[in-house]
Amino acid sequence: MDSDNPTRFDPGSRVRSDVPGYETLTVAHNRQSSKGGLIVGFDGISDRAEAESLNGTELFIDAAERRPLDDGEYWPDDLIGLDVVVAGAVVGIIWRVELDTAQTRIEVRFPDGGAAEVPFVAALVPVVDLDAGFVEVVDLDGLLTDH
Numbered sequence: 216m217d218s219d220n221p222t223r224f225d226p227g228s229r230v231r232s233d234v235p236g237y238e239t240l241t242v243a244h245n246r247q248s249s250k251g252g253l254i255v256g257f258d259g260i261s262d263r264a265e266a267e268s269l270n271g272t273e274l275f276i277d278a279a280e281r282r283p284l285d286d287g288e289y290w291p292d293d294l295i296g297l298d299v300v301v302a303g304a305v306v307g308i309i310w311r312v313e314l315d316t317a318q319t320r321i322e323v324r325f326p327d328g329g330a331a332e333v334p335f336v337a338a339l340v341p342v343v344d345l346d347a348g349f350v351e352v353v354d355l356d357g358l359l360t361d362h
Contacts (some may be wrong), residue, residue, distance in 0.1 A: 295360040
């Protein structure tokens with residue numbers, strides 16, 4: 216489970232899922248696993264088979280519960296769908312945001328169906344304008360225009 220909020224899975228916390236019958240889950244308890252992960256128990260789920268059936272389920276919180284962002288931070292879902300601009304021209308849209316411990320990347324989809332990944336760093340993506348609906352990408356060595 217990934218969260219940048221260390222209290223996200225404290226007892227009493229609520230999360231959502233897309234699994235029918237488990238749309239809202241309340242944390243009953245948690246503990247560190249021997250492998251370094253977090254094991255979370257939810258109210259109303261006391262059977263091991265039932266718990267294992269939810270293994271791998273994506274959990275969500277409402278946008279209103281998100282922490283305030285620092286300058287230069289963006290929620291992935293705020294970036295998806297933004298136009299990607301190179302030298303003043305729209306070349307594609309952000310299709311996906313790949314979060315990784317080493318580096319976040321944006322996947323740019325082109326009108327012809329092609330795609331390219333761009334490291335989401337200020338040197339390559341110097342402008343993010345959520346209000347205007349675009350990001351500007353520096354096209355180093357044809358990163359995007361030679362796809």
